[in-house]
Amino acid sequence: MKLFYTPSSCYARKVRVMARELGLTDRIEEVRTTLRNPDSDLLPYNPVGRVPTLEGDDGLILTESAIICRYLDTISDGCELIPETGPEHWRVMLLEGKAQGFMEGIAYWVRELRRPENERSPDFIKVERQRAERVLADFEHEMSQGAFDKGPDIAQISLACTLPLIDEFLADLKDWRSSCPKMAAWYEGFSKRSSMIATEPERG
Ligand SMILES: N[C@@H](CCC(=O)N[C@@H](CS)C(=O)NCC(=O)O)C(=O)O
Structure with missing residues (x-):
């Protein structure tokens, strides 16, 4: 392939x-x-x-x-990152839907910041900032309910591939670890997985 x-x-x-x-x-x-x-x-x-x-x-x-x-x-015939059926499938899909939407919102925001300053839309940035803040708070709540205790799964992978964009590009959210301590602890562990280390972004 x-x-x-x-x-x-x-x-x-x-x-x-x-x-x-x-x-x-x-x-x-x-x-x-x-x-x-x-x-x-x-x-x-x-x-x-x-x-x-x-x-x-x-x-x-x-x-x-x-x-x-x-x-x-x-x-793949090994582990499953998308549970096939039943309540566990939909539990992971619920989290994956939010994580994918979060990734899209953050990616749009980063793209907007790449435009010349006088061409950026403050309204667009405000909407994306509010969206991101809501999703961060929601995932912090999910984590307090044990949603990420098992894994890995596709939702965790989506979230873990999005958070580094905040650290690198979105100064407005740079303090996300203080408001989301459970997520920060989870991400600290997840980002040490060999799959994450091997795919660390190169920027140029
Ligand atoms: N919804 C798509 C989004 C993929 C996407 O936007 N990829 C970007 C790179 S981060 C891209 O290829 N952009 C090139 C373009 O839009 O012309 C997915 O989940 O795969």
Whole structure:
């Protein structure tokens, strides 16, 4: 299989962490690609031009991190990061929905801050800041209820791939560890997993 990625993409990192946790790295060639480039080697595989994009051994091409994660979980015969059925499936899906929405909001916010200062929208940033603050508080509550005591699972991977963006780019939220001490302790442990260390973002 071929996985197109960029080293700074949190969406691609989610899939790359998942692949490592599932023990699938020997079966996946990771192809570092370029974005927003008409000559990118990604475009013949995915007209949307986004990472992650996966080409399976049978030529099946999948896009969207959540779909690729589901595919990898299905083909691995080791541990499961998406429980297959029953209440446990929906418990993890509930958390994954919030974690994926959090990732998207944070990614939009970071993208907005890359625009020249006079072109940024204060209203847009305010909406994303409020969204992020609500989700952080919600996950802190979930953690106090033991939601992240087991794992890893896909929701934990999504959250762990999003938090570093806050530390690196979002000064407005730099104190998230003081308001979310349980999440900070959880992230401290999760970020030491070899799957996380091997996929640490390169920025350039
Ligand atoms: N919903 C997609 C989002 C993927 C995404 O936006 N990836 C970014 C990199 S972080 C990208 O490829 N951007 C290039 C572009 O939008 O042209 C997913 O979950 O995979």
